[in-house]
Amino acid sequence: MNLMNLIYAFGLLLFAFVLQTSITGINRKVIARLQRRRGPRWFQQFIDIFKALSKSSTSHGWIFDFGVVMALGGIMATAMFIPIGPLQALPGLDNIFIIAYVLAVGMLGMAMSASGSGNPWASIGVSRALTNMLAYDIPFMVVIFGLIFAYDTSSLSGFAAIQQEGGILGWNIIRFPLGGLVAMISLQGMLGKKPFDSFIAPAEIASGPMVEYGGRHLGMLFLLHEFQTFVEVSLIVHIFFGGGATVLEYVVKYALIYTFMNIVSNILPRFKIDQAVTFFYKVPLALAMIQSLLIIVTGLGVA
C-alpha cells in the first residue's frame, strides 16, 4: 500500500458520495410520486448537506465534537474498503468482518457524541439503535458464516468473482434464496428504515441520537449517513447480487436495490424495539440457521 492507493481510495470515496447522494435525491422524488407529490429536485440532497455544513452550530464539549469526527472518519474508512464494481483501491482489505467491525467504530463514535450532549433523548435513541443492531446483525452474520464456509473466502471481491462465473444463475440470491431473503430483511434494519426505525422516531423521542445536532455537526452526520448507506447496500450487492463486472452494472444494481428497499420502507408501519428483536430472532434467524445448516451439512447450492 502506498500513497497512490490512498489517493485512489479518496477518489472512490468521492464517487461513492456523489452516487449515494444522487440516488437519495432521486429516491426522494420516487417516494414523493408514491405519495402523489411532485417532490424536490434530484440534487436537493446535495443542497441540504452543504447548507447544513455552512451554518453555525453549538457544541456540548470536546467529546461531542470528537465523536462526530471519529464517526465520520470511521465510516469513510469503511467506505474506502468497498470495491465499486471492478475498481478497488485497497485490495486485500475488503474482508467482510473487517468491514462490519470498522463500521462499528463509526457507530460507536456517533453514539458517544450523542450521549456526550447530555440529552437523555439521545441516550434513549442510542440504546434503541444498539438493541436494533443486536437484532439485525446476528441473522445476517449467520448467513455470511455459511457462505464463508461454502466458498473459503471472506472478501467482497472474492464473493463477487465467484458469482460472476455463473451469470445470473450464479448469484447467491438465486443459489441461496433463504439467505438472500434474510440478508434483505437485515439490510432494512441496517439502513434504519421502516419497520426498524424506532431509534430515530422523531415524534416520540425527538429524533433520538440526532436531537442536539445542528450546523456543521449535522452536516457531517448527513455525510456519514450517505457513506453508511453506501457501505451497507454495497455489502448486499457484492455478496448476493454478483457485484459488478463493470462500474455501470454495479451502479444499476445498487440503485435498484436501494430504491426497492426505500419503497418497501414507505409502505410499512414501525415496530416497537422489542417487537423488532422478537421478529428478527423468530423469523430471519430461523431462516438463516436453516440456510447455513443446509450449506454446511448438505452443500446444497454450493457450486
Add this chain to the structure above:
Amino acid sequence: MSFDLLILMMFAGAFLAYLISKSNSEAGGISTVVISLISLVLLLLGKSQVGNEFAILYMTFKVTTIGWYFSAVMILVYSMTSFFNSYWMKQMLYPNAYNFLYLFSLAGTVGLFFAADLVTLFIFWEMVVWSSTFIVPLGKSRRAAVVYYTISSIGSMATLYAIMLLHAKSGTFIISEAFAWLATDPTMATIVFFIFILAGLTKIGIFPFHIWLPLAHGSAPHTFSPVLSGGLVKMGAFIAYMSVGVLPAYQAFSGSLKIMGMPIQIYLLMVLGAISIVLGTLMAIKQDDAKKLIAYSSVANGGYILIGILMMDQLSCAGSLMHLFNHAIASAAAFLTIAVVAHRTGTTKISELGGMIHRMPVTFTVYLISIISLAGIPPMGGFVSKWLIIQGLADKGLLFMALAAFFGSIGSFLYVFRPLAAVFLGQLAPKNYELEGATLMMKIPMVILSALIIFFGVFPRYILEVIGEIQSSIGITPIQLEGNAIQAINGLLNSYHVFVIFGFGFLISLAIFMLLQKSRKVGLMDTFTSAEFIHTPELYHYSHDFYAPFERLYKNHPSVENFLVNIANKFDELGQMVNALFFSHKPSITVFWITVVTAIIYLGGARI
C-alpha cells in the same frame, strides 16, 4: 537470572512486602509495585531460557513457551494493578496481609505455569486459590469469598483426583509422560480429560461455574478485581490448554462419535463455552453495578477463550491465546478506570453516576480504548483475536458456536456502552462539580495498558510470533504471518493497513470539521427539553434500565443461582431433620423413638 531464582525471589518479595507494610502500609503498597515490576522485567528478559529445567526441593519445573507467555500476561496485569494498591491501604482491614497475599498469589501463578510435574502443579494451584480466597473478603462481602472458595475447591478436588488416577494408571507424575500415556487409552483419556479440565472450567467461570465471577469480582477490593478478571481467570485457560494441547485430546478421541466434525467430548465443552458467551452477555447487559458488568463480560470472553483453545487448530487456537492477553489487559484497564471512579465518588453503581468525563478525561479515554478492545472493534487488539476465532469457526463450519460468538460480539457493544454513556457521559451531578481525577500514580498504569492495547492491535505479529512458537511446540500448524498481515485459509487481515486507512479517514473528517465555521460552546443543561423547564441535572440523565425494552424480553430467565440456593436450602432442611430426630432433648422425640423401638420388637421380636 534463571527462573528458579525468580520464583524464589517473588516469594521472598511477598514476605518483604509484609514486613514493610507492618511499619508503613503505603510503603508496602509501593513495594508491591517495585517487586512486581522487577519480576516482569526479569521474566521478559528471560525468554531465551525456554527449554531449561530446574528443581526447587522436590518440585520440578520446565520453562516452556506457553508457561512464559502466561506468566508474562499474569505479571503484567499484577504489576500494572499494583500501582493502585497504596491508595486503598486505608480502607483495608489488614493492609499488610493484602500486600503479602497479592505478591504471594503472583508467585504462585508463575510457579504453576512452569510446573513440570502434576504434584507441583497442584501445590502452586492451591497456593493461588488460598491466597486469593483471603483477599476477596477484604472488600465488601464475606459471602463472595465463600462462593469463590467453594467453586474453586470443586476444581481443586477434581484436579487432585485426576492426578491420583493418572498416577495410579500411568505410574508417573511427570506431566508430559503421564499425558502422552493417555493417547493409548481413549476411555481413561475421556475420564481424565473431563475431571482435569473441570478445574479450568471453574476458574475461567464457564457455565454452570460462572456464579463466582460476578460475586467475587464485584465485591473484591477495587484493586484486586482487575487481577481476578485479567489474571487469575487465565489460570483456567492454562489448565484448558493443558487438557487439550499437552494431553493429546484429538489423538485420544479420534475414535469417538463426531458432531459437526468434532469429537463429542470436545463438542460438549464447546457447547458450555457457547452458553457462557450468551449468558455472560445477557447478564452483563442488565447489570447496574459497573464491576459486576465487567465481571459478566469476563464470563462471556472466557467462553471465547475456551472455544478457541478446544479447537486446537491453526486459527482459532492462535486467536484464543491472543484473546486471553487482549482480554487480560483490556479488562484490567476497564476495572482500573472503575476503581478510579469508585475512589473519587465512593460508588460503582451506574445509575448513581454520570458526566465523569468532565472531571476525569484521562480515565474516560482509557475506558474508551479498553472497551473498544473488549467489544472487538478495530484497530484494537480485541478485534484481531476475535477475528481469528471466528475465521477458524467458519473454516470448520461450527455454526452454533459461531451463533454464540456473533451474539456475544454484537451484545458486547451494548454492555460496554452502558457505563460509557451513563458513568462517563451525560449530566454531571452538582455534588461532583469539584471532583478530582486520577492521580499521576494511577494514570501511569492506565496509560501503559491503553498503549499496549493499541500497539498489539496494530502490530499483532509481536504476539502471534510467540503464539506460533507455542503452536509448533505441540505439533499444530503455526499461524501464518507475512509482515503485518495475518494470512488465514479463508481471509486476510492486515491490521496495520486497517489502522492507516482509519487514520486517513479520521484526518479527512478532522479536516472537514476544522475548515468549517467554529461552533459556540454551550453547557450540558442547554439542550432540547421538549419545552419543559428542568433544573436538576441528576434527573435529566438516562441511566436506569438502559436497555429496558430488551431486558424485558428475558426478565423471567431461569437461573443457576436459584437452583443452587434451592439445593442448599434442601440440604439445610435435611440437616435440621436429622438434628431434630437424633440430637433432640424434646420428650416427644424420646417417646417417638421408644414407640418405634417397641413396635419393631413387638412385630419382629421373634426373629431378632
